[in-house]
Amino acid sequence: xxxxxxxxxxxxxxxxxxxxxxxxxxxxxxxxxxxxxxxxxxxxxxxxxxxxxxxxxxxxxxxxxxxxxxxxxxxxxxxxxxxxxxxxxxxxxxxxxxxxxxxxxxxxxxxxxxxxxxxxxxxxxxxxxxxxxxxxxxxxxxxxxxxxxxxxxxxxxxxxxxxxxxxxxxxxxxxxxxxxxxxxxxxxxxxxxxxxxxxxxxxxxxxxxxxxxxxxxxxxxxxxxxxxxxxxxxxxxxxxxxxxxxxxxxxxxxxxxxxxxxxxxx
Amino acid sequence: xxxxxxxxxxxxxxxxxxxxxxxxxxxxxxxxxxxxxxxxxxxxxxxxxxxxxxxxxxxxxxxxxxxxxxxxxxxxxxxxxxxxxxxxxxxxxxxxxxxxxxxxxxxxxxxxxxxxxxxxxxxxxxxxxxxxxxxxxxxxxxxxxxxxxxxxxxxxxxxxxxxxxxxxxxxxxxxxxxxxxxxxxxxxxxxxxxxxxxxxxxxxxxxxxxxxxxxxxxxxxxxxxxxxxxxxxxxxxxxxxxxxxxxxxxxxxxxxxxxxxx
Numbered sequence: 242x243x244x245x246x247x248x249x250x251x252x253x254x255x256x257x258x259x260x261x262x263x264x265x266x267x268x269x270x271x272x273x274x275x276x277x278x279x280x281x282x283x284x285x286x287x288x289x290x291x292x293x294x295x296x297x298x299x300x301x302x303x304x305x306x307x308x309x310x311x312x313x314x315x316x317x318x319x320x321x322x323x324x325x326x327x328x329x330x331x332x333x334x335x336x337x338x339x340x341x342x343x344x345x346x347x348x349x350x351x352x353x354x355x356x357x358x359x360x361x362x363x364x365x366x367x368x369x370x371x372x373x374x375x376x377x378x379x380x381x382x383x384x385x386x387x388x389x390x391x392x393x394x395x396x397x398x399x400x401x402x403x404x405x406x407x408x409x410x411x412x413x414x415x416x417x418x419x420x421x422x423x424x425x426x427x428x429x430x431x432x433x434x435x436x437x438x439x440x441x442x443x444x445x446x447x448x449x450x451x452x453x454x455x456x457x458x459x460x461x462x463x464x465x466x467x468x469x470x471x472x473x474x475x476x477x478x479x480x481x482x483x484x485x486x487x488x489x490x491x492x493x494x495x496x497x498x499x500x501x502x503x504x505x506x507x
Numbered sequence: 508x509x510x511x512x513x514x515x516x517x518x519x520x521x522x523x524x525x526x527x528x529x530x531x532x533x534x535x536x537x538x539x540x541x542x543x544x545x546x547x548x549x550x551x552x553x554x555x556x557x558x559x560x561x562x563x564x565x566x567x568x569x570x571x572x573x574x575x576x577x578x579x580x581x582x583x584x585x586x587x588x589x590x591x592x593x594x595x596x597x598x599x600x601x602x603x604x605x606x607x608x609x610x611x612x613x614x615x616x617x618x619x620x621x622x623x624x625x626x627x628x629x630x631x632x633x634x635x636x637x638x639x640x641x642x643x644x645x646x647x648x649x650x651x652x653x654x655x656x657x658x659x660x661x662x663x664x665x666x667x668x669x670x671x672x673x674x675x676x677x678x679x680x681x682x683x684x685x686x687x688x689x690x691x692x693x694x695x696x697x698x699x700x701x702x703x704x705x706x707x708x709x710x711x712x713x714x715x716x717x718x719x720x721x722x723x724x725x726x727x728x729x730x731x732x733x734x735x736x737x738x739x740x741x742x743x744x745x746x747x748x749x750x751x752x753x754x755x756x757x758x759x760x761x762x763x764x765x766x767x768x769x
Contacts, residue, residue: 401616408573409694410606410634496601497577 559763680707
């Protein structure tokens with residue numbers, strides 16, 4: 242398996258970076274104003290990935306569950322901050338709620354995948370844990386951020402509708418139910434769509450990576466199938482958790498909508 | 508709900524308990540007090556006008572009485588309170604309270620479906636599961652809002668059943684106010700909190716609207732008809748910028764910018 246695998250040297254990476262000349266050239270010729278950004282983005286990407294590679298090599302070598310968990314928590318924290326970062330409105334406990342949602346969703350599916358499906362021994366084996374966790378977090382954060390943005394936005398846009406229902410005797414759950422449903426559907430539809438065309442329109446990154454590393458396509462798709470189930474569940478679970486938590490933060494037990502708790506981010 | 512308030516006109520002579528009572532309410536927006544230490548009573552069967560200049564917080568007061576806004580502490584940190592039918596707001600389940608004390612938005616909201624579906628939808632709420640949608644009742648109310656055919660004015664509800672089939676989002680401002688009123692009346696509330704309920708209606712339709720409401724207000728609710736201790740009469744608090752309307756529709760006035768102690 243290892244025979245047809247090509248290790249990339251630094252020279253080869255440098256050669257690859259020459260491709261950015263196309264992007265920068267386009268920016269200059271067409272006055273896109275992105276010249277500097279392409280440069281910064283390239284440097285950041287290279288720096289961040291090299292650092293991650295270095296860090297993961299180190300954690301792999303340690304093979305210590307505490308360190309592995311520590312890095313996993315750090316990744317979850319960054320994911321939860323990023324999920325909030327894309328929303329246009331905030332409330333005071335939004336970061337905590339995002340963290341709880343990411344952690345809850347990721348913990349559930351990771352436990353299911355590592356000790357249920359794959360039955361890895363030990364369960365923290367970094368070779369499996371980190372690639373899986375990375376994909377789970379990436380997808381969960383998308384789901385969370387879509388659901389959260391949609392829910393908060395429609396609470397302010399459709400405030401009159403919600404308060405109409407409240408003033409006619411609806412419980413806060415009854416009054417927000419349509420908006421909760423709408424936010425969850427919005428967050429789940431991208432996952433659903435991508436599952437529908439999986440393998441036809443898109444060849445997922447994990448599968449292509451495994452094929453590059455020498456795994457046969459027939460084997461690689463099996464991992465991919467498992468992975469899609471795992472991330473679809475994580476995203477749905479994370480979105481549901483965050484919407485329920487946001488609902489609890491923005492209504493009180495007297496069934497009052499507390500829109501003043503939402504502030505716009507400029 | 509069986510609370511024994513005197514309903515005869517002689518209620519002033521005896522000790523009575525108000526149906527709806529607000530004590531020491533204050534409202535602040537950023538650093539400005541909109542109103543401070545307001546106390547306000549509404550007796551069973553009473554029709555109260557709520558007036559005040561623009562920006563005096565009439566709608567805010569109605570929203571607070573409807574339990575939509577949190578009751579905040581006043582200037583010296585004293586906490587205001589609302590009670591209804593001799594029970595404080597804390598003792599009420601909010602949905603129960605709000606189905607008895609109903610607030611009607613000035614610009615009512617509807618779902619994207621027909622008027623009738625909007626009216627029916629409310630009965631799916633837990634608080635109204637003991638009630639049932641009554642098409643006949645709605646049609647009768649709509650007939651009372653129908654203008655005589657001889658009228659040159661095109662306003663009014665010409666065909667009640669056609670009205671119910673129209674998409675609610677396409678109603679004119681006035682029609683929406685009518686639909687919103689019927690949506691509330693069918694729930695048999697005891698107190699209406701009306702926020703400029705006829706602001707989008709023309710003069711003739713306003714008259715019919717007022718007539719309908721006056722008739723509703725003096726009716727004995729069905730639920731109480733056979734009860735020997737049926738004592739609670741319907742009441743309202745009406746916000747309007749039209750003094751003549753308030754004179755027609757209300758027996759007492761509460762001026763926000765004068766009666767709130769400022």
